[in-house]
Each structure stands twice: as C-alpha cells, then as structure tokens.
Amino acid sequence: xxxxxxxxxxxxxxxxxxxxxxxxxxxxxxxxxxxxxxxxxxxxxxxxxxxxxxxxxxxxxxxxxxxxxxxxxxxxxxxxxxxxxxxxxxxxxxxxxxxxxxxxxxxxxxx
Amino acid sequence: xxxxxxxxxxxxxxxxxxxxxxxxxxxxxxxxxxxxxxxxxxxxxxxxxxxxxxxxxxxxxxxxxxxxxxxxxxxxxxxxxxxxxxxxxxxxxxxxxxxxxxxxxxxxxxxxx
Numbered sequence: 001x002x003x004x005x006x007x008x009x010x011x012x013x014x015x016x017x018x019x020x021x022x023x024x025x026x027x028x029x030x031x032x033x034x035x036x037x038x039x040x041x042x043x044x045x046x047x048x049x050x051x052x053x054x055x056x057x058x059x060x061x062x063x064x065x066x067x068x069x070x071x072x073x074x075x076x077x078x079x080x081x082x083x084x085x086x087x088x089x090x091x092x093x094x095x096x097x098x099x100x101x102x103x104x105x106x107x108x109x110x111x
Numbered sequence: 112x113x114x115x116x117x118x119x120x121x122x123x124x125x126x127x128x129x130x131x132x133x134x135x136x137x138x139x140x141x142x143x144x145x146x147x148x149x150x151x152x153x154x155x156x157x158x159x160x161x162x163x164x165x166x167x168x169x170x171x172x173x174x175x176x177x178x179x180x181x182x183x184x185x186x187x188x189x190x191x192x193x194x195x196x197x198x199x200x201x202x203x204x205x206x207x208x209x210x211x212x213x214x215x216x217x218x219x220x221x222x223x224x
Contacts (some may be wrong), residue, residue, distance in 0.1 A: 043214040
C-alpha cells in the first residue's frame with residue numbers, strides 16, 4: 001500500500017512569506033503528526049491531528065499551524081517565515097499506538 | 112514530561128563487526144519505545160518497537176533491542192553490520208495518551224570497509 005506522501009519535497013521561500021506543506025497519510029490512518037528536524041534542535045514535535053481535531057501541540061510559536069481534512073490529509077502552515085524556520089519537516093501517520101510511518105519530508109529553505 | 116538520551120553521537124564500526132547503540136529514557140509513566148533509522152535526504156524508517164510483552168524485540172534488517180525497565184534503557188544491537196547500515200539512528204518514546212513522539216538526539220553510525 002502507498003506510504004505517507006509529502007509535497008513538495010523541496011521549497012525555497014523568502015523571509016516574511018508564508019508556506020503550506022501537505023501530507024497524505026496511509027489509507028486508514030487517522031492520526032497525523034508533524035515534526036521539525038534541524039541540525040541544532042534535532043527532531044521536535046509540532047502537532048498531532050486525529051479525526052480533524054488537534055490532539056496535541058508542541059512548543060512552537062503561533063506562526064506554525066495545521067489542519068486535517070475529513071479524508072485525513074493534513075496541511076501545516078508557517079506564516080511570516082524566519083531564517084530559523086529552515087528545516088526538514090516530517091509528517092507521520094499512525095494507527096493508534098501502533099507506531100508511526102514517516103514520509104520523506106519537505107525540505108524548507110528560507111532565504 | 113519524557114526525555115530520551117542517546118549516549119553516543121557517533122559510532123564508527125568496521126563492516127561485519129557488531130554494533131550497539133545506547134538509549135536511555137526518563138518518564139514518570141509507562142512508555143512505548145521505538146528505534147528509527149534515517150538515511151541521507153530521507154525520512155525516518157521504523158526499525159522496531161516495544162509496546163508490551165517480551166523485552167527482546169526483533170526488527171528489520173537484523174536489528175534487535177532489549178527493553179530494560181529497571182535501567183530505563185532500550186539499547187539497539189546488530190551482530191554484524193554492513194556498509195548499507197551507515198545512517199543516523201533515533202530512539203524515541205511515546206506515552207499512552209496523545210501519541211506524541213519524543214526523540215533522542217540521534218547516533219550517526221559510520222560503517223567502514
């Protein structure tokens with residue numbers, strides 16, 4: 001079956017712009033989580049959605065937001081981009097408590 | 112809150128030699144434990160997980176890990192590594208509610224011929 005699909009794979013944005021990343025989970029998975037990976041901070045949890053509801057949120061500023069649609073696809077949005085937002089953004093989907101399957105990520109570069 | 116410590120940031124190892132990657136966690140509640148591998152420019156791939164039951168967990172690619180509750184550890188082992196095992200390895204925990212993963216800092220494994 002198809003894995004977790006993230007689009008786009010690479011993105012270059014200018015400071016102050018906003019960006020939307022997309023994640024399509026494995027069919028049947030209702031939980032979608034987002035993580036930010038940077039060399040300095042490692043892997044950090046952004047938020048998790050389950051059945052269109054945000055169930056958990058990490059310690060990120062309000063510029064980072066997300067949503068989940070009825071088909072479980074999820075988007076995350078970052079507004080007013082800063083240089084420090086440059087990172088690999090990873091999406092993961094799961095069946096409850098059974099482990100997470102990650103996508104290949106979106107590499108965001110802010111210039 | 113939970114935390115995960117991976118004691119080695121880098122582990123060089125010769126091909127066909129054994130390797131052990133150390134992981135210790137801290138949590139006030141029961142946890143689920145995971146090991147993931149990340150190859151360059153890719154996402155994370157699940158190697159194995161401990162949810163309950165036997166403390167010795169076998170995963171993909173010949174990896175195994177042992178959950179030790181008293182020592183709060185979940186070390187990853189492979190008896191004989193290949194060049195293709197060169198990657199970064201992450202230990203992670205989650206608690207029963209919320210499904211949030213807390214990751215360790217990662218261990219880079221470099222397999223030398």
